[in-house]
Amino acid sequence: MNKTLEAPVAMEDRTREEGRxxxxxxxxxxxxIADVLGRVLPANARVLEIGSGTGEHAVAVCQARPDISxxxxxxxxxxxASQAAWARDVGAAMAPPQDLDLLAGDAADAVAPFDALVCMNVIHIAPWAVAENLAKLAAKRLQPGGRVVLYGPYKEGAATAPSNLEFDASLKSRNPAWGVRDLDSVIALFGAxxxxxxxxxxxxxxxxxxxxSPSETR
Ligand SMILES: C[S@@+](CC[C@H](N)C(=O)[O-])C[C@H]1O[C@@H](n2cnc3c(N)ncnc32)[C@H](O)[C@@H]1O
Structure with a gap:
């Protein structure tokens, strides 16, 4: 797929060892995270993860749930490369990582059917269009009985944690299109x-x- 990604891919310093x-x-x-995903992912689910980053979450969930792919x-x-290295080194049953950019073309054309769509720590470090395209991808390709699982920080009105407001300012100083997303807006996006x-x-x-999960009126 075409590349639209601009460095950096994360807001933290990472270390690297033999590809991992x-x-x-x-x-x-x-x-x-593995505890929660291990509980909520459907049995024998085919999981597509968007923006897997280092791959550490993926291998942790695969180790907790050997039934899923x-x-x-x-x-x-x-x-x-890091995702592949982690999978190899811990023996996790993961498919070779896919080059998938939610800002480049229709991802639905590029993916196999899946029973769960997982996306962690991505929609705040990318333009809002990534969240919109994530919801579109789920609507087009999530199989019956499937689930969408998001993880990250959110703005929750007056209840927003001060640390998330600081993180929001830090993200926006890097890129005005980034930012901690409003929880109600994300729920409304997936609702629509x-x-x-x-x-x-x-x-x-x-x-x-x-x-x-797919709503009953869908
Ligand atoms: C902060 S990292 C999170 C990585 C991992 N999910 C985690 O929680 O540790 C954000 C990831 O989103 C990916 N990403 C950024 N823009 C993207 C896009 N347009 N489509 C898909 N992934 C994207 C980056 O390459 C990066 O790996």
Whole structure:
């Protein structure tokens, strides 16, 4: 697919060893995320992950749920190499990473059917069009009984954590099109695409997991 990605791909310093990237935030949060995803992903799900980054979350969930098959993806080649290296080194049953950019063409044309669409820490470090295209992809390709799972920080009106407001300002100073997304806007976006919020899980460091399923009226 065409490249539209601009560096940096993350707002943190990462280390690298034999192809594997290490994300400080992923190493802090992956256990808690794997616990929740391990619970909410459908049995034997074919999972498509958008913006898999280092691949650490993907391998943690695959280790927690050996029944699922995981397709990692990222437009960034260094991230894809890291995902492959992690999968190889821990023996996780992951497909070779796919070059997928939600700002380049219709991703629905490029992907195999999936039972779960997972996207973590991406929609705030990308233009809003990425969230819109994520919802469109889910509407076109999520199979019956499937789920959409998002993870990240959100703005929640007066209840927004001060750390998320600071993060929002930091993102916008890098790129005015980026920013911590409004929780209600994300729920409305997926609602308009035919998905209802099943569950909102509070996570460490003021992050949330959002779990959507096709709404009955879809
Ligand atoms: C902050 S990292 C998060 C990585 C990983 N999901 C995690 O939680 O550790 C954001 C990721 O989104 C990817 N990304 C950025 N723009 C994208 C786009 N237009 N389509 C798909 N992925 C994108 C980046 O390459 C990067 O790997």
């Amino acid at each position: 990237l290490y994300s400080p935030s992923a190493s802090r949060n992956r256990g808690a 995981w397709q990692p993806s990222d437009p960034d080649p260094v991230s894809r 695409a035919g998905f209802a919020l099943d569950e909102r899980v509070d996570m460490p460091a003021n992050n949330r997991v959002l779990v959507f």
